[in-house]
Amino acid sequence: MLTVGDKFPQFSLKATVSTESLDKAFATIDNGTYQGKWTCVFFYPKDFTFVCPTEIKGFGDLNEQFADRDCQVLAASTDSEFVHLAWRKDHNDLKDLPFPMLADINKDLSRALGILDDEGVARRAAFLVDPEGVIRFVYVTEGSVGRNPAEVLRVLDALQTDELCPCNWQSGEDTLKAA
Template sequence: MENLINKKIENIKAPIYVNKAFGELKTEDLEGKWSIFFFYPGDFTFVCPTELEDLANNYNKFKEIGCEIYSVSTDSEFTHKEWHESSDAVGKVEFPMVADRNFKISKEFGVLMEDEGQALRGTFIINPELEIVAYEIHSPGIGRNAKELLRKTEAAQFVYKHGDQVCPANWEPGEETLTPGIDLVGQI
């Protein structure tokens, strides 16, 4: 698999469903902002609504740190609308639901399962310069955790702002960081 760290996101153009309306997501919409692309296999499935509800329940925390979430599947924006209206869990979603019917975005991020016409569970944190700074990919049966994604995003933002410091395991905002250097070698 190709390494995607620091890969620049380009040529995004896709229909979305958000705030009970249809729209379009373009690359320019991402510029200068933190973004999360949250791929999932499909609408009207089993693990997916639990993940989207978890994100919805934590969405305000992501907004507070200046990060937008984009959930992405290969379903249409019309299917997203129907799922949003019929599922109590998905009905909580306020972030854009991206329709990747032509598979371009899923291919660009390396998560497309071509034989199934669906995406793997892929999570990508993208910095304001449109570079992927963190990602993880799961098989379809493994759900993700919004609070851990929030922690990773906060760590990515800290490192972005303080390039001379790094965040150790389980780091939370306000906790001690590390400054790499010769004096630190062998001291941890």
């Protein structure tokens, strides 16, 4: 699995970006789409499941705060863009999702990241990637356990200080000074 300090792999994927008409629902997103920004790319196992929408909604609820930090949130799974669209139209919490859902149907990105499980499904993994394309944070949980999007945001805040941040540090608190 790729980890902190590794370059995030090159990718170009179809994404579901809205629930409007089919001609507006999809876009192609690649490494250059959000050039110069931080990205939070979080993978979840499958559409039409139970834990996944709670996480997706959680990241959606914090999307504006990620954007305030110049960070683009991207959801991803190995489902197609059409399945993403159907799920978004079907699930009330996902209808107005404010970020793209990447369709890694060939599993190339999941495989390159090292998060593809034995069944060919992406693990529940999140990556914070700096504007230079370097992975700065990785968060992986068991498939049955949802992540805490607020913790990902807290870590982004800490990373953006370029300072030493103690355990449970929150934005606005003092950072540590090396003696």
